[in-house]
Amino acid sequence: MILDLHNHSVASDDGRAKVENYCQWISNRKLPLDGFVLTEHRQFDQASDYRALEDEYGLLVLKASEVETDYGHVLVYGVNEDLLHAFDFTSINLSLELVIKEADRCGAIAVPCHPGRPKVGMCAHYAERGPVEGVSVIETYNGGSRGDENERALELAKTHGYAGIGGSDAHIVSHIGRYGTKIDREIKDEEDLVRALRDGAFEAVTWT
Amino acid sequence: MDIASLKKEWTGFEFDTADFVVEEQEMLDFALACGEVEPRYTDATHADFQAPTTFTSKFSGRRILPKDFPRIAKRGGFDAGKCVEFHAPVRAGDTITGASRIHDIYEKTGRSGPMIFIVHRMEFRNQRRELVSIVDWRMVQQP
Numbered sequence: 001m002i003l004d005l006h007n008h009s010v011a012s013d014d015g016r017a018k019v020e021n022y023c024q025w026i027s028n029r030k031l032p033l034d035g036f037v038l039t040e041h042r043q044f045d046q047a048s049d050y051r052a053l054e055d056e057y058g059l060l061v062l063k064a065s066e067v068e069t070d071y072g073h074v075l076v077y078g079v080n081e082d083l084l085h086a087f088d089f090t091s092i093n094l095s096l097e098l099v100i101k102e103a104d105r106c107g108a109i110a111v112p113c114h115p116g117r118p119k120v121g122m123c124a125h126y127a128e129r130g131p132v133e134g135v136s137v138i139e140t141y142n143g144g145s146r147g148d149e150n151e152r153a154l155e156l157a158k159t160h161g162y163a164g165i166g167g168s169d170a171h172i173v174s175h176i177g178r179y180g181t182k183i184d185r186e187i188k189d190e191e192d193l194v195r196a197l198r199d200g201a202f203e204a205v206t207w208t
Numbered sequence: 209m210d211i212a213s214l215k216k217e218w219t220g221f222e223f224d225t226a227d228f229v230v231e232e233q234e235m236l237d238f239a240l241a242c243g244e245v246e247p248r249y250t251d252a253t254h255a256d257f258q259a260p261t262t263f264t265s266k267f268s269g270r271r272i273l274p275k276d277f278p279r280i281a282k283r284g285g286f287d288a289g290k291c292v293e294f295h296a297p298v299r300a301g302d303t304i305t306g307a308s309r310i311h312d313i314y315e316k317t318g319r320s321g322p323m324i325f326i327v328h329r330m331e332f333r334n335q336r337r338e339l340v341s342i343v344d345w346r347m348v349q350q351p
Binding site for chain 2: 042073
């Protein structure tokens with residue numbers, strides 16, 4: 001199945017899309033997505049329940065988070081109560097090492113996103129301070145990247161042997177489905193997704 | 209800069225109010241500027257004539273920030289836009305009162321480095337004290 005692994009709804013301070021409108025867009029445009037993941041900035045949206053939308057549109061809607069670290073922004077899949085108590089999701093100065101370690105310990109996975117982007121991507125920080133232990137997956141296709149930023153991400157993945165995911169980084173409705181991640185198994189929930197990402201059972205895809 | 213302390217000290221209290229008398233022509237002008245085509249926004253003779261839902265976003269108070277609010281920006285700042293929550297129609301002849309407070313202060317990082325967001329919230333009520341809209345104006349300061 002194909003999931004778009006990086007999107008923001010109105011729950012993020014800069015998100016302008018309602019989740020229902022993402023579902024409508026995917027459905028009306030017949031985008032080749034089986035679902036998407038909401039990765040709200042510096043928080044985990046525990047309260048929202050999208051099961052009714054999933055049933056109405058036949059899409060999987062999962063929840064994750066995008067946190068901010070000393071090596072740039074990082075997607076965290078499989079967020080649970082334990083992880084929410086492990087570090088402050090609102091901080092903009094988290095240690096990437098800590099986020100990876102705690103995600104691992106709590107049954108989640110940390111995936112640095114838009115690595116080619118200045119300041120908030122991993123490439124620039126790797127060049128200055130060297131690699132970080134424990135990274136296994138990065139976002140190689142990011143829908144919000146400009147110029148050669150995705151090429152830099154691909155190069156980083158190649159150099160360090162990281163697997164790559166794809167995500168649109170949509171903040172408005174029409175941006176969903178620019179990139180996705182093809183997973184070689186059925187995903188029903190966040191735990192399935194974490195297992196697939198840990199197993200390397202996926203590839204970043206685009207059709208634009 | 210300690211954002212938690214800044215937020216604790218400066219959010220939640222009203223620091224300014226301003227009154228605005230709404231005229232028919234400015235409602236029509238605003239509707240035209242927005243590209244509205246619905247008669248209730250574009251036709252002053254319509255039975256339900258009212259201002260477009262984002263109308264109050266045009267109003268500014270007398271102060272942007274409370275008196276003595278600390279200077280944050282070293283590299284500059286910019287406008288990050290307004291978000292309008294509509295509650296009730298604004299009609300021609302209404303007197304709208306806007307009350308300002310700092311609703312939130314938070315940090316994030318972007319391509320240009322760290323940023324501090326200040327959310328200026330204006331609550332607009334009509335002459336009957338009915339809430340007509342809430343406008344959140346995000347201002348970015350680069351420390």
